[in-house]
Structure formats: structure tokens, C-alpha cells
Amino acid sequence: MFRSRSAARPSMSVRTRFAPSPTGFLHIGGVRTALFNWLLARHHGGRFILRIDDTDQQRHVDRAVSLILDGFRWLGMDWDEGPEVGGEHGPYFQSQRGQLYQDAVQKLMAAGVVYRDYSTEAERAADKAAAEAEKRAYRFRRKPLTNAQLSQYEAEGRPFALRFEVPPGRTLVLDDQIKGRVEMKTDEVSDFVIVRPDGSPLYNFASVVDDAEMRITHVVRAEEHLSNTFPQLLLFEALGYPLPTFAHVPYVAAPGSKKKLSKRDGAVGLHEFINDGYLPEGMLNYLARLGWSYDDSSEIFSKAELIEKFTLDRVNSSPASHDPDKLYWIQGEWMKTADLDRKVRLTAPYIHHADAWTAYDRGRKDRKEYPASAEDQEILPFLREPAEVSDAEADRFKAVIEALGDRLKLASDIVKLARYFFTEELTYDPDAVKKRLKKEGVPEILADIEALLAEVEPFDLATLEDRIKSYAESRGEGIGKVVNAVRVATTGQGVGPGLYDCLVILGRESCIRRIAQTRRMLAESSS
RNA sequence: GGCCCCGUCGUCUAGAGGUUAGGACACAGGUCUUUCACACCUGUAACACGGGUUCGAAUCCCGUCGGGGUCGCCA
Numbered sequence: 193m194f195r196s197r198s199a200a201r202p203s204m205s206v207r208t209r210f211a212p213s214p215t216g217f218l219h220i221g222g223v224r225t226a227l228f229n230w231l232l233a234r235h236h237g238g239r240f241i242l243r244i245d246d247t248d249q250q251r252h253v254d255r256a257v258s259l260i261l262d263g264f265r266w267l268g269m270d271w272d273e274g275p276e277v278g279g280e281h282g283p284y285f286q287s288q289r290g291q292l293y294q295d296a297v298q299k300l301m302a303a304g305v306v307y308r309d310y311s312t313e314a315e316r317a318a319d320k321a322a323a324e325a326e327k328r329a330y331r332f333r334r335k336p337l338t339n340a341q342l343s344q345y346e347a348e349g350r351p352f353a354l355r356f357e358v359p360p361g362r363t364l365v366l367d368d369q370i371k372g373r374v375e376m377k378t379d380e381v382s383d384f385v386i387v388r389p390d391g392s393p394l395y396n397f398a399s400v401v402d403d404a405e406m407r408i409t410h411v412v413r414a415e416e417h418l419s420n421t422f423p424q425l426l427l428f429e430a431l432g433y434p435l436p437t438f439a440h441v442p443y444v445a446a447p448g449s450k451k452k453l454s455k456r457d458g459a460v461g462l463h464e465f466i467n468d469g470y471l472p473e474g475m476l477n478y479l480a481r482l483g484w485s486y487d488d489s490s491e492i493f494s495k496a497e498l499i500e501k502f503t504l505d506r507v508n509s510s511p512a513s514h515d516p517d518k519l520y521w522i523q524g525e526w527m528k529t530a531d532l533d534r535k536v537r538l539t540a541p542y543i544h545h546a547d548a549w550t551a552y553d554r555g556r557k558d559r560k561e562y563p564a565s566a567e568d569q570e571i572l573p574f575l576r577e578p579a580e581v582s583d584a585e586a587d588r589f590k591a592v593i594e595a596l597g598d599r600l601k602l603a604s605d606i607v608k609l610a611r612y613f614f615t616e617e618l619t620y621d622p623d624a625v626k627k628r629l630k631k632e633g634v635p636e637i638l639a640d641i642e643a644l645l646a647e648v649e650p651f652d653l654a655t656l657e658d659r660i661k662s663y664a665e666s667r668g669e670g671i672g673k674v675v676n677a678v679r680v681a682t683t684g685q686g687v688g689p690g691l692y693d694c695l696v697i698l699g700r701e702s703c704i705r706r707i708a709q710t711r712r713m714l715a716e717s718s719s
Numbered sequence: 720g721g722c723c724c725c726g727u728c729g730u731c732u733a734g735a736g737g738u739u740a741g742g743a744c745a746c747a748g749g750u751c752u753u754u755c756a757c758a759c760c761u762g763u764a765a766c767a768c769g770g771g772u773u774c775g776a777a778u779c780c781c782g783u784c785g786g787g788g789u790c791g792c793c794a
């Protein structure tokens with residue numbers, strides 16, 4: 193495939209931007225595009241700008257903007273100019289940049305490249321229908337108007353949109369950093385509206401004015417904008433703006449498919465991964481590797497390494513599918529690097545709100561429509577504030593987390609993996625009960641172990657291991673049978689940390705109580 | 720339908736005329752082991768198809784098929 197060589201602006205400082213429309217929802221595909229912009233800027237020591245594309249007035253919602261900003265903050269993608277931080281090229285909301293657009297309109301009118309379009313929606317609809325019937329593309333072209341008509345329209349104050357008059361017979365060339373050289377004949381480009389009758393600018397126009405006025409040097413955006421680029425090229429030219437470098441990033445496909453990833457494909461919103469307890473490092477690493485590679489073997493990259501190594505020429509020109517398995521694996525690799533204190537802070541909220549978490553998790557899996565509600569786009573309330581953990585509680589968390597080791601991949605995993613350490617209420621996994629407890633001799637073994645635990649001294653790892661092993665030996669029983677029976681009897685679960693770790697953390701009294709309870713349960717179910 | 724983009728294991732990718740087509744995730748088997756996870760070893764698995772060009776094609780050209788985008792007074 194064709195790849196352009198690096199951009200021809202070594203002396204100019206790189207400025208990139210991400211321009212979301214304020215819906216509040218951060219699709220991971222969009223986040224990846226933002227990440228590429230951010231990495232490119234940081235790699236070159238340039239600036240990353242955030243701009244809110246809210247030309248469609250009613251779409252501007254404050255909450256939505258803060259949701260977006262929170263997502264960026266969570267990932268550690270800081271912006272040099274934009275909402276909250278300001279900057280020299282503001283304002284950073286399109287809805288507040290009216291004057292800039294008006295000035296640009298004046299320039300275009302003076303240059304004679306725009307005209308008033310008095311067409312009605314009905315007329316355009318008819319033309320479109322006709323084009324479709326003839327199986328050809330719909331292209332708007334200027335309709336000749338007599339002077340009499342014109343002055344009549346003006347006199348009656350008929351509303352008009354402003355359209356750019358696309359010059360015929362030219363070939364537009366785009367040297368895209370990801371897609372390579374792409375050409376488009378102007379005859380394929382419709383005369384496009386730049387300003388609505390109410391004076392508000394349209395995306396293709398506003399975006400060019402903003403990118404130019406904000407001195408954006410590299411426009412890195414979703415592939416769906418590739419064909420938008422050609423009318424934009426015409427605007428850059430007519431306005432006398434220098435052309436930025438363009439790079440169009442392929443879309444993210446659904447898992448195991450080449451179809452574009454959509455909300456129907458499960459978790460696609462950044463907030464969902466935050467809710468699951470993914471680490472920003474893991475998310476960043478995964479997203480960067482989705483469509484980008486450094487060499488033939490590197491997979492794990494820290495933020496600093498990404499900044500150092502990211503270049504556009506290593507971005508793939510074909511779509512990549514989202515791979516939740518790989519994300520989970522990368523996350524696991526990063527979780528291994530988190531220290532104990534951080535893991536405590538990360539996991540505590542899930543234990544403190546285990547029921548709320550379970551309900552959320554289950555509800556999400558059951559839902560048919562997405563999003564089920566507005567709250568569905570939010571970060572879980574108990575994750576928004578730092579968890580309060582007393583010293584004593586922290587000690588227990590530390591013991592549990594150490595025992596869990598690499599089993600803990602997601603912060604929320606603590607609920608399914610270790611909830612029994614934090615509640616005396618035993619919940620049995622039916623499969624584990626069947627496999628480990630409904631066996632010949634298990635009631636006797638449990639009775640013996642219960643007695644053993646009551647008198648073993650000291651109640652520590654080495655002694656427990658020693659005593660239980662010799663017990664199994666004396667009974668002529670495989671150690672596995674004893675260990676697994678005791679595991680299920682004390683934790684209710686078939687899997688977990690090493691048994692002796694579990695026993696020590698639980699403590700003598702709790703172990704005895706649990707085994708007694710399990711023995712009663714077994715006795716009842718067998719009678 | 721017109722125009723434009725894309726097509727290497729199931730997935731992420733390496734690959735820029737000559738490779739036993741490499742790595743990773745997932746999967747399968749094994750070692751370790753009290754379960755699971757980790758670690759380690761092994762294995763299954765790909766150049767969409769068809770024509771060219773060339774001594775030689777995953778790499779270049781054309782076509783077909785498939786996927787995507789766009790054809791808005793949405794962004």
C-alpha cells in the first residue's frame with residue numbers, strides 16, 4: 193500500500209486538535225483518534241487543542257462537555273488549549289466563534305466564490321429524488337436567476353443559504369499521511385452550503401476556519417471525513433489559508449468483523465471501561481496498538497514510550513477490529529505493575545458497593561437497547577470520589593490483593609474473585625459444591641479439619657500447610673481432595689488464591705464458623 | 720447507483736520483488752501445581768479471488784468479489 197513520507201514542515205511547531213461534538217458519549221473509536229492527535233503533538237513537542245464542535249446549537253450541553261473532559265483527564269491526555277484552560281486562539285466552542293465565521297464569509301463573498309441559494313427544501317428533495325431515480329449522485333449546482341427574480345426575492349426577504357460555487361473541471365489532490373495520495377474531480381463535488389439562512393455556519397466551513405485560525409498543522413481525524421476534505425481544500429484555497437497536513441484514520445470495526453463498531457456491539461463507551469476498573473495505562477496502550485504498531489514484536493508501551501515512538505507512518509490504512517480479549521490481556525499486564533496501595537484504592541469502591549456493582553454489571557449484560565438511560569453514559573457514582581479506607585481495612589485489602597496476585601486483572605474483578613473475604617455471608621458456587629463437596633468422605637474430612645483448625649498453633653501459613661498435609665497423608669487421601677473441599681467449605685468458590693492464604697486471611701474463628709455452616713448445609717442437602 | 724478508501728492466521732500486526740510468511744491475543748495440548756491465575760514449552764491457523772508484469776509477486780498493474788465512507792441547510 194502507498195504511504196506518504198513525513199510532512200514537509202520540520203520548522204513549524206506541530207499543532208493538532210480533537211473536535212468532538214458535545215454528546216457526552218466518548219466512543220473508544222473517537223478516543224483512539226484523539227489519542228493519535230495527542231501522541232502526535234506530544235511526540236513533536238507540539239500542542240494539542242480541544243475544541244467543541246457545537247455549531248448545531250441545541251447539541252451544546254454543559255454536562256456533555258464535562259463528561260468528555262473527564263474522560264480525557266482519566267486517560268491522562270492533557271490539552272494545551274481548549275475548554276477550562278483557554279488559549280490564544282479561542283474561544284474553543286464553535287458556538288462562540290460567530291465573528292470569525294462572518295469575517296470568513298465576507299472574504300468569500302468579496303472573492304465571488306459563494307452565492308445565495310434561495311432553493312426550498314421541497315425543490316431540493318425533488319432534485320434528490322430525481323437523481324436517485326436515475327441512479328446518479330445528487331449534485332447541487334447554481335441555478336440561473338434573472339435580476340428580476342433576484343430583486344423580488346430580496347424585496348420579500350426570502351431566506352437563503354450561502355453556497356460555495358465549486359469550480360468545474362479541476363482535479364483536487366490530497367496528500368494524506370495515512371491514505372496516501374487521493375484525487376477527486378471537482379465535478380464530483382456538490383456546491384456546498386457554508387451558512388444556513390439563520391446565519392449559522394456548517395461543519396465543513398466552520399471546521400476549516402477554525403483549523404486555520406487555530407493554526408492547526410495536522411488534521412488527524414476519522415476516515416469518514418475523507419471525502420469532506422475536498423470541499424474543505426477548496427475553502428482553504430479560497431480563504432488563502434495555508435494547507436494543514438491531513439491524516440485520515442480508519443474506523444474501528446466490531447469484534448471479529450469488518451463492520452464499524454457501534455453501540456450495539458457491547459461496551460464501546462470509555463465510561464464502561466472506567467466502570468469495569470480498567471487502568472488508564474492499559475486503555476491507552478490498547479487503543480494505541482489498535483491500528484498502530486511500532487515494530488514486529490512490541491506490544492506493551494507506557495505513555496512515555498508511546499510519545500517517544502508514535503508516528504503517523506506506522507498507522508495502518510485499513511480498519512482494525514476492537515478485540516476485548518487483547519484489551520483484557522494488556523490490562524492484566526499493566527495491573528501487574530500497579531503497587532499495593534494503588535490496588536487498594538482501585539478495588540475498595542467495588543467491595544464497598546458490591547451490590548450496586550453487581551446490579552450494574554448484570555443490568556448491562558441483560559440490556560437490549562443502548563444506552564438504556566442517561567445514567568448509562570456516566571461513570572458509576574462510587575467511582576467518582578476517592579474511597580475512604582481505614583488503616584485496618586487497608587491491611588485486609590492488602591492481604592487479599594497480595595494473595596490474589598495476578599488473578600486480579602480488573603479492579604472490579606475483586607468482587608467476583610474475593611468478595612467472601614469481606615462478608616461472612618457465604619455464597620456457594622453450585623458447580624464447586626458438586627465437584628468438591630458432594631464426594632465420599634468429605635463430611636468427615638471437614639469435621640477433622642474443623643477440629644484441627646481449632647487447635648493448630650500458630651495459625652500461620654507454614655503451620656497450616658504442614659498440619660493439613662500431614663493430615664491428608666495420615667488419612668491416605670490425596671492432598672487435592674482435602675484442600676479443595678476446605679476451599680469450597682470456607683469460601684464457597686472453586687477457584688481462588690492458595691488455600692493457606694485464604695485460611696490465614698479469614699482467621700481461625702471465621703474458618704471454623706464457615707466449615708461448620710458448610711457441614712450443616714451438606715447434612716441438610718443429603719437428608 | 721456515482722465517486723473515494725480498504726482487503727496477511729478468528730483478532731491486533733510485521734512485511735516496501737527472492738522469508739520455512741515473523742510476533743502477539745485468543746484457542747488446543749503439555750510442564751509447574753491444592754483450584755484458578757501467572758510463568759514456560761509445543762501446536763492449529765493467513766497473503767480474498769482471477770488475470771497480467773517479472774527469472775521470481777503478499778509486495779507492482781488491471782479486473783472481480785467483499786467491507787467501509789460519502790453523495791445533508793448533521794458533525
